Amino acid sequence: xxxxxxxxxxxxxxxIFAATGxxxxxxxxxxxxxxxxxxxxGAVSAFAATAIVGNPYLGVLAGAVAGAMTALVxxxxxxxxxTNQVATGLALTIFGTGLSGLVGAPFVGGTIEGLPNLAIxxxxxxxxxxxxxxxxxxMAYLSIGFLLAVGWFLRRTRAGLVLRAVGNSHDSxxxxxxxxxxxRFCAVSFGGMMAGLGGAYLPLVLTPHWSEGxxxxxxxxxxxxxxxxxxxxxxxxxxxxxxxxxxxxxLAGQARGWVVPSQMLSMLPYIATIIVLVVIARNREFAxxxxxxxxxxxxxxxx
Amino acid sequence: MxxxxxxxxxxxxxxxxTPTIAIILTLLFGAGxxxxxxxxxxxxxxxFFVAPISRPDQIxxxxxxxxxxxxxATGLVFCFRANVWNIGAEGQxxxxxxxxxxxxxxxxxxxxxxxxxxxxxxxxxGGIFWAMIPALLKVRFNTNEILVSLMLTYxxxxxxxxxxxxxxxxxxxxxxxxxxxYSDAALIHRIDVPFVGMLGQLHWGVVGALILAIFGGFVLxxxxxxxxxxxxxxAPRAGRFAGFNPNLITIGVMAIxxxxxxxxxxxxxxxxxxxxxPNVSFGYGFTAIIVAFLARLNPVGVIFAGLIVALxxxxxxxxxxxxxxxxxxTGVFKGVLLFMLLAGETFNRYHxxxxxxxxxxxxxxx
Numbered sequence: 066x067x068x069x070x071x072x073x074x075x076x077x078x079x080x081i082f083a084a085t086g087x088x089x090x091x092x093x094x095x096x097x098x099x100x101x102x103x104x105x106x107g108a109v110s111a112f113a114a115t116a117i118v119g120n121p122y123l124g125v126l127a128g129a130v131a132g133a134m135t136a137l138v139x140x141x142x143x144x145x146x147x148t149n150q151v152a153t154g155l156a157l158t159i160f161g162t163g164l165s166g167l168v169g170a171p172f173v174g175g176t177i178e179g180l181p182n183l184a185i186x187x188x189x190x191x192x193x194x195x196x197x198x199x200x201x202x203x204m205a206y207l208s209i210g211f212l213l214a215v216g217w218f219l220r221r222t223r224a225g226l227v228l229r230a231v232g233n234s235h236d237s238x239x240x241x242x243x244x245x246x247x248x249r250f251c252a253v254s255f256g257g258m259m260a261g262l263g264g265a266y267l268p269l270v271l272t273p274h275w276s277e278g279x280x281x282x283x284x285x286x287x288x289x290x291x292x293x294x295x296x297x298x299x300x301x302x303x304x305x306x307x308x309x310x311x312x313x314x315x316l317a318g319q320a321r322g323w324v325v326p327s328q329m330l331s332m333l334p335y336i337a338t339i340i341v342l343v344v345i346a347r348n349r350e351f352a353x354x355x356x357x358x359x360x361x362x363x364x365x366x367x368x
Numbered sequence: 369m370x371x372x373x374x375x376x377x378x379x380x381x382x383x384x385x386t387p388t389i390a391i392i393l394t395l396l397f398g399a400g401x402x403x404x405x406x407x408x409x410x411x412x413x414x415x416f417f418v419a420p421i422s423r424p425d426q427i428x429x430x431x432x433x434x435x436x437x438x439x440x441a442t443g444l445v446f447c448f449r450a451n452v453w454n455i456g457a458e459g460q461x462x463x464x465x466x467x468x469x470x471x472x473x474x475x476x477x478x479x480x481x482x483x484x485x486x487x488x489x490x491x492x493x494g495g496i497f498w499a500m501i502p503a504l505l506k507v508r509f510n511t512n513e514i515l516v517s518l519m520l521t522y523x524x525x526x527x528x529x530x531x532x533x534x535x536x537x538x539x540x541x542x543x544x545x546x547x548x549x550y551s552d553a554a555l556i557h558r559i560d561v562p563f564v565g566m567l568g569q570l571h572w573g574v575v576g577a578l579i580l581a582i583f584g585g586f587v588l589x590x591x592x593x594x595x596x597x598x599x600x601x602x603a604p605r606a607g608r609f610a611g612f613n614p615n616l617i618t619i620g621v622m623a624i625x626x627x628x629x630x631x632x633x634x635x636x637x638x639x640x641x642x643x644x645x646p647n648v649s650f651g652y653g654f655t656a657i658i659v660a661f662l663a664r665l666n667p668v669g670v671i672f673a674g675l676i677v678a679l680x681x682x683x684x685x686x687x688x689x690x691x692x693x694x695x696x697x698t699g700v701f702k703g704v705l706l707f708m709l710l711a712g713e714t715f716n717r718y719h720x721x722x723x724x725x726x727x728x729x730x731x732x733x734x
Contacts, residue, residue, distance in 0.1 A: 146714040147372065148714055149710060153707070155657060159702050160700060160704060163696045163699020164699075164703070170696070277696065288515060328526040328529050329526075335522045339515075342515060343509050346509040347509050365718075
């Protein structure tokens with residue numbers, strides 16, 4: 066049971082990273098559908114860096130940088146040239162999937178030494194929850210740290226207020242003299258870095274190898290998580306754990322010899338995503354209370 | 369300072385010029401990538417884009433490769449024109465294959481005269497069925513059609529995987545995940561061109577695809593339905609004032625796109641595979657999105673765009689065999705091409721200058 070709960074926690078970490086990053090980007094009014102592509106770039110870079118240098122912490126850094134660099138491409142087109150955000154995000158996913166496969170081709174079949182667990186002194190010795198909550202790798206702690214920091218940033222800081230203002234009404238923010246495109250650029254880059262970290266977690270902790278398209282739709286589920294969280298950071302944690310649980314259910318089911326075909330179990334996370342989207346969307350006030358009013362709208366700087 | 373002024377008038381030359389420039393820039397980028405990978409840039413471009421179509425039969429194969437792309441992209445054009453973001457054509461294609469496959473496997477003794485139309489109808493129904501899930505959820509609950517249609521793509525892929533490994537597997541397949549072979553009546557045959565003979569794998573489905581694209585162009589530009597779709601996409605408020613029903617349009621364009629994708633699935637299986645297998649589509653549903661944009665959301669343009677993108681796909685196969693280049697290079701090409709096309713769209717719509725624009729009283733964009 067404890068092993069199962071541990072797996073649930075670990076499976077939710079990449080989702081927490083990617084969804085938190087996307088939440089910040091969306092709060093600034095940018096819908097970046099390229100999460101899947103950025104995660105894959107993060108994953109392959111983390112694997113390559115670790116395989117070459119041998120230090121997984123450098124892999125973490127490489128994943129973050131690669132994610133942010135990939136987001137830069139999105140910013141160049143969607144912000145710089147005001148291209149359609151939906152289509153640009155799709156292009157980024159296609160591009161990232163292809164490029165990660167290309168970069169990763171020499172690394173297929175290799176394995177790496179993943180991130181070690183760091184037990185927090187004293188806390189890790191607590192009965193029951195000690196091992197469950199305080200004996201993880203560096204990135205698991207980092208994801209929670211980022212989640213808390215983003216929550217605090219959006220709610221309590223002046224910069225966070227500006228970011229939300231840009232997302233809610235870019236025209237007003239522009240009129241007040243805030244640099245709309247700069248704010249969005251920073252938010253998208255942060256989102257890219259976080260997606261890269263989420264991708265990096267896959268080869269560094271979950272499965273110590275690289276394979277083409279290894280994110281298997283996690284980027285898209287992260288996008289759905291932002292909707293599920295109705296743009297409030299703390300709710301991402303709930304959603305990510307929920308999805309982690311559903312993903313693990315298929316493994317648990319197989320282990321217990323359920324008679325359901327494995328394909329049906331593998332469908333669960335995707336079907337659950339759809340159900341969750343419907344349930345959230347049904348209550349329109351709850352769903353849209355915090356949704357950025359300018360999400361996905363084009364902003365032409367010099368009007 | 370960069371300023372972007374909306375053009376009041378978009379000249380035709382610009383409309384044709386931007387995709388051309390996008391393709392040229394993508395090729396330059398590709399040459400750079402080839403160089404980085406340690407291949408000769410010019411030689412690789414030749415292997416990629418010229419060598420695969422240097423014989424007549426290869427041109428036939430190019431059309432065959434473009435066939436599912438043209439059919440699917442024609443449907444997607446309607447969605448994108450109406451600002452409905454169906455990106456799950458891949459799943460709808462799979463369901464078209466499943467539904468038509470059920471017909472072919474259940475009634476193998478029917479003559480082609482009845483089986484073929486039945487399969488076509490079944491595939492369209494299958495695609496529409498799978499497209500109606502995101503469409504109805506969007507209309508009824510305002511859920512995001514992008515995410516729902518995409519999630520359904522994963523579900524569809526797993527579903528067909530289960531079918532061909534489980535209940536539909538041919539007991540004589542020695543454990544391979546394949547259904548029984550279709551009967552001859554369920555197969556789309558190759559074209560015997562007069563005086564020329566067979567051109568590669570060129571089959572009748574290609575003819576159907578070309579007719580469908582032209583018919584799609586007619587519907588979009590010459591009928592009230594096409595007009596409503598375009599108005600709802602460009603100016604939803606105006607459409608609502610005109611009394612157009614946005615929900616009906618959403619359902620309609622999703623049905624068109626789903627039906628077309630389903631049909632593409634049927635054609636692909638009946639013409640090229642002859643039986644269902646776990647992978648009936650090789651990302652055609654996603655590639656068709658690029659085709660639709662390369663065609664600048666014009667169904668007739670889809671024919672040319674489909675051929676160009678199909679060439680990139682064939683080139684990827686060819687470069688893999690001839691140069692040992694990883695197949696995923698094609699994916700990079702496709703992504704870059706889509707980026708360039710979108711940027712071209714901006715240059716098309718806006719006049720971009722470096723000076724600050726003079727304030728125009730009373731005129732605001734959007």
